[in-house]
Every structure is written in C-alpha cells, then in structure tokens.
Amino acid sequence: MMQASYFAGAGMVRFGKYGPETGLEQLGAAAARAAMHDAGARRSDIEAVYVGHVFGGPVAGQRMAVELGLDGLPISNHENYCASGATALREAWMAIRAGAHDVILVVGVEKMTDRIKGGVTPDPSDLDAMQGYVMAAGHALSAQRYMADHGATREQIAMVAVKNHRHSMHNPYAQYQHAISLEEVLSARAIADPLGKLDCSPISDGAAAVVLCSATGLQRLRLNRDGRPHIRAIGLASGRARTGLYDLNEEDISRRAAVQAYEAAGIGPGDIDLVEMHDCFTIAEIVRLEGIGLIPRGEGGQWTQAGHTSVGGKLPVNPSGGLLSRGHPVGATGVAQVCELYWQLTGQAGARQVDDARAGLAYCKGGTVAGTDGGSVTTVILAR
Amino acid sequence: MLNAIEADQPYKPIREGLFQIDPPRLLGSQCPACRTKVYPAKGFCPQCDGDGAERPHVVPLSPEGAVFAYTVIHQAPAGRKTPYVLAYVDLDDEVRVLAQIHAPHTEIRIGQRVALALCAAGTEDGKPVIGYAFVLVDQSRGA
Numbered sequence: 038m039m040q041a042s043y044f045a046g047a048g049m050v051r052f053g054k055y056g057p058e059t060g061l062e063q064l065g066a067a068a069a070r071a072a073m074h075d076a077g078a079r080r081s082d083i084e085a086v087y088v089g090h091v092f093g094g095p096v097a098g099q100r101m102a103v104e105l106g107l108d109g110l111p112i113s114n115h116e117n118y119c120a121s122g123a124t125a126l127r128e129a130w131m132a133i134r135a136g137a138h139d140v141i142l143v144v145g146v147e148k149m150t151d152r153i154k155g156g157v158t159p160d161p162s163d164l165d166a167m168q169g170y171v172m173a174a175g176h177a178l179s180a181q182r183y184m185a186d187h188g189a190t191r192e193q194i195a196m197v198a199v200k201n202h203r204h205s206m207h208n209p210y211a212q213y214q215h216a217i218s219l220e221e222v223l224s225a226r227a228i229a230d231p232l233g234k235l236d237c238s239p240i241s242d243g244a245a246a247v248v249l250c251s252a253t254g255l256q257r258l259r260l261n262r263d264g265r266p267h268i269r270a271i272g273l274a275s276g277r278a279r280t281g282l283y284d285l286n287e288e289d290i291s292r293r294a295a296v297q298a299y300e301a302a303g304i305g306p307g308d309i310d311l312v313e314m315h316d317c318f319t320i321a322e323i324v325r326l327e328g329i330g331l332i333p334r335g336e337g338g339q340w341t342q343a344g345h346t347s348v349g350g351k352l353p354v355n356p357s358g359g360l361l362s363r364g365h366p367v368g369a370t371g372v373a374q375v376c377e378l379y380w381q382l383t384g385q386a387g388a389r390q391v392d393d394a395r396a397g398l399a400y401c402k403g404g405t406v407a408g409t410d411g412g413s414v415t416t417v418i419l420a421r
Numbered sequence: 422m423l424n425a426i427e428a429d430q431p432y433k434p435i436r437e438g439l440f441q442i443d444p445p446r447l448l449g450s451q452c453p454a455c456r457t458k459v460y461p462a463k464g465f466c467p468q469c470d471g472d473g474a475e476r477p478h479v480v481p482l483s484p485e486g487a488v489f490a491y492t493v494i495h496q497a498p499a500g501r502k503t504p505y506v507l508a509y510v511d512l513d514d515e516v517r518v519l520a521q522i523h524a525p526h527t528e529i530r531i532g533q534r535v536a537l538a539l540c541a542a543g544t545e546d547g548k549p550v551i552g553y554a555f556v557l558v559d560q561s562r563g564a
Contacts, residue, residue, distance in 0.1 A: 156496060164436070167436070167552070169507055171497055181490045181491070185490075278463070280457050282511050
C-alpha cells in the first residue's frame with residue numbers, strides 16, 4: 038500500500054528583485070522557515086530536503102540547508118528548467134509513497150536578477166538556440182499560429198495578462214500587486230511579435246517551500262488528517278521528437294502529462310476546481326489549458342475574454358497572478374503554485390479565494406529541446 | 422555519423438553533419454521502413470520506431486519550402502543583434518526546420534516561399550564559421 042502525501046505547511050517569500058545582500062541561500066531559507074513554522078515542524082522533524090533550482094550553481098540546496106541548520110540530512114538538487122520545483126516535489130512525493138521518509142522539506146528557489154539579462158534561453162548547445170531561438174520566440178510562433186488556426190484575436194491573448202494582474206492585486210507574495218489595462222499590454226514594448234513585454238513573465242528572485250508528510254509524519258507533527266490537502270497524483274512527461282508537419286499548438290506533451298495525473302488520481306478534468314497554470318507567456322496559458330483537456334481546443338481566447346478563467350468564473354486559472362504577475366523565479370515556480378493550491382484548498386487565500394475549492398491542478402512546463410514538443414511538463418493534482 | 426574535426430577544412434560548420442556545401446542542402450535522415458524524413462539526422466526513426474535491420478540513412482533535404490510561422494525578435498540575450506526574423510519553414514519534403522529568414526519582415530507572410538542559403542556565422546580559430554538561414558525564393562534566384 039502506497040503512503041499518502043499530505044501538505045503539513047507552506048511558505049513563501051515575496052517574489053521580486055532582491056539586492057546582492059540577499060542570496061539564493063537566504064531566499065530559500067526564509068521560505069523554508071515559513072513553511073516549517075506553518076507546519077509546526079522543528080528542525081529535528083525534517084528527514085530530507087528536496088530542492089529545485091536552475092541557475093543556483095552546484096549544491097545550492099546544501100548551501101541553503103546550512104543556513105537553516107538542516108545540514109547533515111539527505112539533500113538533493115533537482116533541475117528540469119521551469120519545472121524544477123515541481124520535479125523536486127514529485128521526487129519527495131515518491132519517497133514518501135515508497136516509505137523512505139515521513140517528513141520532507143521541499144524548496145523551490147531562484148536568484149535570477151543578478152545573472153539573467155534579456156530573457157531565458159535553451160542551453161546554448163541546442164540547435165534551436167544556435168539559430169537565435171529564445172523562449173519568447175517559441176511562444177510568439179505559437180501565438181501567430183493560434184490566431185491563424187482558430188481565429189483568436191491579439192486582444193484575447195493579451196487579456197490573460199490583464200486577468201492575472203487583476204488576481205495578484207490580492208496576493209501579498211506577488212511581484213506585481215497592481216492592475217494593468219488591455220491597452221497597456223497591447224502597447225508595451227515589442228519582444229517577439231506579436232508578444233510584448235507584458236505578455237512575458239518577468240525575471241524574478243524568490244523561493245517557496247512546503248512540508249510534505251506521510252500519515253505517520255502528520256502524527257509526529259500533531260496535525261489532523263481530516264480535510265487536509267494531499268497529493269492525488271503528479272504527472273511528469275518529457276518532449277517527444279516530432280516528425281512531419283505537426284500542429285504547433287497540439288500540446289501533446291501537456292496531454293500526456295495530464296493523462297498520467299488524471300489516471301493516477303482517478304479523476305477527470307471536470308473534477309478540477311482551479312488551476313495554477315504555467316503562464317510564462319500569455320498564449321501559453323491558453324494552449325496549455327487546452328492541452329490538458331480543461332478547455333475545448335481553440336476556445337481558450339474566448340474563455341479568457343468571457344471571464345471563465347477569472348476568479349468567480351467557471352474555471353479560475355491563476356488566482357495567485359500566475360507567472361506573469363506573481364513573478365517567475367524559475368526553480369521556485371512549481372512550489373509556489375502548490376503553495377497557492379494549498380492556501381486555496383484550506384480557505385486561506387483571502388480576497389483571491391476560489392469558492393468551495395476541493396481539487397486543484399498545478400502545471401509547469403520547463404525548457405525546450407530542438408525537434409521536440411518540450412523539455413519537461415509536470416501536473417500536480419492536490420485535493421482535500 | 423560523428424566525424425572528428427578535420428584540421429584542413431577551410432571553414433567550420435556551426436555543427437558537424439547538419440548540411441553539405443555544394444549544392445547547399447540540409448542533411449536529414451530517412452527511415453527505410455516508413456520513408457519519414459527528419460532533421461537533423463537521427464540514428465532511429467521517431468515516427469515508426471521501426472526496429473528493422475536497416476537504420477535510417479542520411480539524405481539531402483529539399484532546399485525550398487514555405488513559411489509555417491514567423492516572428493520578429495526584438496529582444497535577445499547579449500551577443501545577438503536585434504531585430505531578426507525567426508521562422509518555422511516547411512521544406513517541400515515535409516520536414517519542418519527552425520531558422521532565421523534573411524529578408525525584411527514586411528515581405529514575409531505565412532505560406533511565403535523561401536530557399537536555403539548558407540551564411541557566415543562568425544569566425545573561430547581564424548576560420549569562417551558557416552551556418553544557414555532562408556531567403557525569399559526570388560531573392561535566392563537573383564543571387
């Protein structure tokens with residue numbers, strides 16, 4: 038019998054830009070302390086630390102753990118580009134399911150603003166990168182085809198940014214806590230046509246953490262199991278080599294990761310009450326929601342315009358503000374998403390609370406590999 | 422398919438095995454079982470996963486195709502001059518290739534006919550580095 042994995046606590050630091058006095062180690066440690074405090078976990082309760090980051094350099098997790106007084110434990114660092122934090126969570130989930138640990142600290146952390154300029158790219162050795170591919174380019178090509186194939190408008194795509202900024206006005210951990218207008222998105226500086234600056238998630242610093250427990254671990258922390266959010270399933274897929282003249286927005290990698298999670302959780306798309314979606318770019322929110330079967334193919338633009346994906350709509354997406362407005366410290370994002378789901382499922386989300394949220398899905402997509410439909414996709418289903 | 426770098430070559434390609442010089446053609450591979458072509462060349466067929474005795478063989482690809490999607494990139498990491506046009510080009514033998522189009526973006530449309538062109542991509546160890554891009558078909562015929 039596999040062990041269930043419960044969320045005992047969650048914590049974040051506000052995403053944004055931090056100066057040289059605040060390193061990755063301090064960001065990660067602050068989020069970890071907040072999560073441990075929320076869970077009522079002492080240092081001696083933690084059995085292992087799983088850390089997701091991309092640009093943190095060698096053994097960043099161990100550098101952070103020393104700050105926390107968690108030195109000496111089993112610590113591992115997990116890299117799957119923008120899905121790194123969610124991948125660390127998945128590895129921790131598997132360790133608990135296997136009975137290897139009862140209380141695990143999972144941290145996603147990134148310090149980007151001092152090392153990334155002009156947007157993130159694939160590895161320089163990647164054939165697409167050699168041609169000048171940047172992440173914004175891939176999504177610009179996706180947006181152009183989406184409009185051509187489905188009759189969606191530029192305005193509908195831009196409305197994703199307007200909606201997510203409106204949501205994060207109520208998120209104290211968000212990098213941006215102000216609304217933006219459609220006109221501002223449309224007239225922002227061009228990045229990769231048709232996408233402008235406000236269609237792109239920012240380069241951010243930040244960290245998020247959760248304490249993950251088996252039933253035994255919960256008892257040790259004297260926490261109640263009833264109604265507590267637990268992981269129903271986590272899917273992980275990698276890109277497949279594509280051949281022929283494929284549909285650019287087919288999102289087969291997303292479909293495969295979602296099917297994994299739905300099947301393992303024993304639920305379907307119709308059971309999902311809210312989504313934390315990897316909106317690294319506006320268009321990405323739309324095509325990925327379609328890819329995981331939550332919105333009919335080609336209708337994502339109309340759904341956004343109609344308010345169906347707003348808090349209060351029939352499928353609230355990114356109540357946290359998403360990557361566009363909460364910010365996107367790449368290794369931290371996957372853990373920040375599940376922090377938001379945890380707060381939503383436990384009714385702690387304040388003015389951005391989704392009514393009667395019982396099951397949520399968090400999706401990350403990390404990296405690109407030339408000739409494939411992506412690097413890595415994770416799909417976390419959390420339910421109470 | 423791997424070749425050691427030959428010291429007496431007068432140029433360097435951006436990567437070995439991607440293209441031939443004369444005539445300029447991208448080099449893909451074709452599956453002997455299902456005939457699917459892919460670029461760059463692979464030692465297996467991703468389409469049919471055929472495990473026949475014969476592995477895919479390297480073939481020159483069609484030098485012309487049509488623009489499937491394109492974007493003008495205005496912001497890129499240091500070292501790349503902006504703006505530039507990046508596109509998916511569907512070669513006439515049904516292989517999709519990502520590359521830059523060396524043409525004013527105002528002259529590019531979805532479906533636009535383009536042709537392969539080898540181009541300079543900097544220097545390394547005193548030798549020119551050769552890469553590839555696409556140009557408008559009329560432009561290539563005039564050249």
